[in-house]
Amino acid sequence: MQLLRHTLKDQSQLYVFVAVLFLVGVVFGALMVNALSLEQQQDLARYLGNFFRTVSQTQEAGGEPGPGSYWDIATLHLKWAGIIWVLGLSVIGLPGILILDFLKGVLIGFTVGYLVGQYAWKGLLFSLVAVAPHNLIVIPALFVCSVAAVSFSLQMIRSRVLTQRQGGLARPLLSYTALTAVMVAILLGISSFEVWVTPVMMKWVAPMLVASTG
Template sequence: MLQPFRHALKDQTPLYVFVSALFLMGVVFGALMVNALTLEQQQDLGRYFGNFFISLNEGGTEFLGQSYWEVAILHLKWLGLIWLLGLSVIGLPGILILDFLKGVLIGFTVGCLVGQYTWKGLLFALVSVAPHNLIVIPALLITSVAAVGFSLNMIRSRVLLGRSGGISRPFLSYTGLTLAMAVVLLAISSFETWVTPVMMSWVTPLVA
């Protein structure tokens, strides 16, 4: 049962370093994108965040309105796409692009909050963006490394060495790990659905 974890966490340190560095580059790029926005775009963002915080402050957690399954399915779609891309050789660049884009999204969100509200924005990001992503991001990166490893294994065995067969065991290991990460994402989705909004409502009065 623990074999998928052993396969993903052992002898793949270079892949983990590479994928993590790619994600961090995305975070930095997303944060820098905030500085590239025009004054009009920054003003539009400021109005959007202002309305969001006012509505959240007045409506409490009900303003967010996302159900558990909406949150969970969003995470599972991202995970499933990584898994699918890992099944084909041509999907290898797509996995790396997804990891980079995930970093861009987080970096841009945090950068916008900090840019608009300085330390108050950082405080809001720490309760709204950081908690669940401390679990979501490692789960996605572990799956990405497994997907890259599986894809590279196919390239070595099928394309470079011309071998056929013998892929069932790596496939089961790869799929088993992906399913394990899906369970982790389902669990953290409950935190994101019911705990994160409460934490956001605590901090919102300081920002609005």
């Protein structure tokens, strides 16, 4: 925790930059909804209609997710954090980290923007139970991973490129990896919530959206 407090204090400007980049992605993703063609909107509407009906039927059947579902979601989060960690190990990976943060914002902005645009307040309610809860933890955890990666990449630039010094990166690398490992543990924990709690909340709201889709 001391390591986390240290990075939050010393790298506040990077956190602000990453957060702004993410928010720009959210806005961009929401605006992308308006760029969909009528055919694309109809395809998405059919897909979501089938999805909501499946969720509602699962509620009636009393189905529960299994360990396989957990590892599907956990693996997705681990891949995201792992890619950020790998990109942070190289100078050329720096733009890739920022692109991933922007894309994460785009995905969330598009999802919420489409649900609200298509289903109004019901879509907003579904977003609040299906998208928001776990992302309140996932997004900050990925922010920490991203800032740690950017910071380490910049440290490599200063050490290897600007000052031409060799060595001296073992301790920063250890701290970077340790911080990423802590975030991975958090992501594994929130995956449990996403698998066993989020579907329950989705089942409460899904019948209303089934009625909206007819």
